[in-house]
Amino acid sequence: MLRPAGLENGYFAMICLAYQIIRWTRPRAGIGLNRLNYDLHCHSSISDGVLSPALLVQRAAEKGVDVLALTDHDDVGGLGEAAQAAAAVGIGFVNGVEISVTWSGVTLHVVGLNIDAGNAMLQAGLADIQLGRRERAERIGLELGKHGIPGAFDGALRHAANPRMIGRTHFARFLIEQGVCKDVRSVFKKYLVRGRPGYVTHEWTALENAVAWIRAAGGQAVLAHPGRYDLKGKATRRLLGEFRELGGEGVEVVTGSHTPDQHALFAELANLYGLTASRGSDFHAPGEYGRELGGGPELPVKCTPIWHNWRLTSARRTRAASKTVPN
Numbered sequence: 644m645l646r647p648a649g650l651e652n653g654y655f656a657m658i659c660l661a662y663q664i665i666r667w668t669r670p671r672a673g674i675g676l677n678r679l680n681y682d683l684h685c686h687s688s689i690s691d692g693v694l695s696p697a698l699l700v701q702r703a704a705e706k707g708v709d710v711l712a713l714t715d716h717d718d719v720g721g722l723g724e725a726a727q728a729a730a731a732v733g734i735g736f737v738n739g740v741e742i743s744v745t746w747s748g749v750t751l752h753v754v755g756l757n758i759d760a761g762n763a764m765l766q767a768g769l770a771d772i773q774l775g776r777r778e779r780a781e782r783i784g785l786e787l788g789k790h791g792i793p794g795a796f797d798g799a800l801r802h803a804a805n806p807r808m809i810g811r812t813h814f815a816r817f818l819i820e821q822g823v824c825k826d827v828r829s830v831f832k833k834y835l836v837r838g839r840p841g842y843v844t845h846e847w848t849a850l851e852n853a854v855a856w857i858r859a860a861g862g863q864a865v866l867a868h869p870g871r872y873d874l875k876g877k878a879t880r881r882l883l884g885e886f887r888e889l890g891g892e893g894v895e896v897v898t899g900s901h902t903p904d905q906h907a908l909f910a911e912l913a914n915l916y917g918l919t920a921s922r923g924s925d926f927h928a929p930g931e932y933g934r935e936l937g938g939g940p941e942l943p944v945k946c947t948p949i950w951h952n953w954r955l956t957s958a959r960r961t962r963a964a965s966k967t968v969p970n
């Protein structure tokens with residue numbers, strides 16, 4: 644049925660106005676009035692977060708997030724539920740994943756945004772990583788057993804809503820439950836990092852594989868929380884250069900684990916290496932590490948946000964892309 648264009652425009656204007664009013668009255672966690680709050684990195688119970696995908700999305704909406712990417716470790720099983728929940732609460736949603744990589748002997752994380760979760764190459768790669776993850780967890784359990792903490796593998800498994808995704812955070816939650824440590828940070832420090840009793844070496848996939856899978860799935864590869872890696876300045880630069888060469892597009896500048904100095908440093912390095920900037924909380928659980936969905940400052944103004952051309956490059960981008968105000 645044909646409708647007068649003027650009438651449609653009128654409806655559209657009313658909807659836009661209503662949307663703006665809703666946005667202005669919501670909590671905005673350090674985000675300017677005219678900008679959207681993008682949180683492009685968080686975890687649900689499909690990996691090592693504690694909230695189900697639907698509850699995570701609801702919380703994100705309550706905390707003022709406008710566009711959310713769910714980026715579970717090495718698993719895309721939560722994306723369908725999260726996308727549905729996002730549509731129900733009216734926030735934008737981006738399909739994501741966080742892939743575990745070993746590069747020069749160091750474990751790195753590469754976030755994929757706007758991926759096609761059904762892509763066969765991506766799925767095969769993730770299935771491989773999941774097998775390795777399970778085997779690593781068994782070895783962590785054995786190591787902790789040797790050091791007087793029996794039953795850790797089964798204990799950690801109880802904390803993993805998705806047994807495919809058992810990881811160190813589940814061991815941490817088990818050790819806290821047992822009264823061995825008071826919080827996740829101290830478990831990692833005392834037990835789960837290099838040189839500690841529950842640490843085991845593990846070879847994840849290569850950087851080039853992670854980037855290739857993300858690209859094959861139509862996504863954008865983003866280097867997650869670069870400030871967290873045990874790399875000296877020179878190695879960080881080598882990593883950024885190599886990542887760009889392989890087809891990496893972005894780097895997380897604002898993330899839950901970066902200090903204000905690191906926001907500035909990685910904004911600088913992103914520009915230097917021709918990478919766009921991403922922003923994400925890396926939220927896992929309410930209260931954990933003091934991180935919250937949508938939290939943290941805006942990207943430094945000198946950055947080009949990874950979302951700068953989302954409206955142009957894909958119809959899949961997000962519902963909210965159509966609401967995007969220039970940043």
Ligand SMILES: [Zn+2]
Pocket residue numbers: 741752867868
């Ligand atoms: Zn990570």
Ligand SMILES: [Zn+2]
Pocket residue numbers: 684685686741925
């Ligand atoms: Zn993460």
